[in-house]
Amino acid sequence: MTYKTILVHLDETPHVAARVLMAAELALQHEAHVIGVALTGVSRFLYQNEMVDEQDPNLARHLDVLRGRASRALAGFAPQLRALGVHSFEERLLDDEPGAGLALVARHADLAIVGQALPEQHGSAANFPAEVLTESGCPVLVVPHTARPLSSISVSTAGVASPGAPTPGRDVLVAWNASKEAARAVREALPLLRRADKVTVAILDADLHPVLFGEPPGADLVAWLARHGVTAGVALASSPRQGLLKRPSQAGESLLALAAEHGCDLMVLGAFGHSRFRETLLGGVTRTVLDAMTVPVLMAH
Structure with missing residues (x-):
């Protein structure tokens, strides 16, 4: 198994460059095609509504503003990939809501790369990574907003790129x-785990199960x-236990603490949740990790 089609979400947030860099490094490692997608935020269902007149001047102006914003998000994508030595890529500008639109494209991808929600974001914007995960059927690599665009890629004068060491994935916490x-x-995560220098399997509260x-x-x-072909060790830990029945709690915090303790640069996490509950897409552990993560997290649902 390998990643042959990598999807990356493009927007105007400051850390989009780190996201594109991660897509480039993975594309070079796996000889993959990269699809950069920017979305206007206009639901595709708007165009199916016969009550909406696309020729309305007020609506037309609003659509122009949204499409202009999406076009700006796409502007640096191709030059950045070419500079990094990635030559198999395409860009798409879609009239759709970010979560639903990206999830639709991700159904034809091996990996989707999105950014962590910013602390000030709420509602659908905060739930964006979760919506892509639950609606796409594709694994999602979430890049923290604290990530910096530092690369191990080297490009020769002939334009031939070497991906260097895997980023992320030198030290992985499962x-x-x-x-x-x-x-x-x-x-x-197997394509990443096979390239890792160290893999640690983290198990919380094994004595209870x-x-x-x-x-x-x-x-x-x-x-x-x-x-x-993956060599892994096991780290056992106990999460805090509360109440009369001493039930474990704060599992998300415990996983993040283990990742920091082991110096991991990637976490692999299975995500719980139900897409029909729009405001509570994922369970408590997954939500805690997504809110407080400082390393990329690869999730599958």
């Missing part, structure tokens, strides 16, 4: 709870990864 979502996330995790905990997953 959040493992033995769920089907976590299993899918690990499978989708011995049947799920096996004996010793994580041994079956480690053996499966080894058969795919």
Whole structure:
């Protein structure tokens, strides 16, 4: 398995350059085609509504502003990829809402790269990564807004690029709870895990679910990864326990702490959630990680 089509979301946020750089590095590693997508925010269903007159001058002006913004988001994409030595790419400007539109294109991709929601964003903007994940059927790599566009790519005078060491993915933390979502996330991350210098399988509260995790905990997953050429270790930890029944809590915070402790530059996470609940697309652990992440997170649903 490899990533042959990589989708990257383009907008006017300051950290879009780091997102494009990550797409470029992965494209060079996997000889992949990159699709850069900018969206106007105008729902595709607007054009199916016969009550809407596209010739209305007020609507036309509004659409022009939105399309101009999307065009500006696309402006630096091709020059940046060419400068990095990526030659197989295309750009698309779509009249659609960001989450729904990107999810539609991502159904024909192997990996979608999006940015973490900014702290001041709310509603649909804050739920954008989750919507792409739950609606696309494609793994999503979320890049933190603190990321800086630093590259290990070197380009020769002849325009031939070398991707250098994998970024992200030198040191990977796999959040493992033995769920089907976590299993899918690990499978989708195999192209990155095979290139990693170090892979750590993080298991929280294994003592509460011995049947799920096996004996010793994580041994079956480690053996499966080894058969795919991935050498992994296991890190066991306990999350804080509260209440009379001493139930575990703050699992998301515990995973982030483990990632920092091990110096990881990528987390692999299976995401829980139901797309029909628009304001609560993902479970508490996933939401905590998405809100507080400082390293890229690869998610599958």
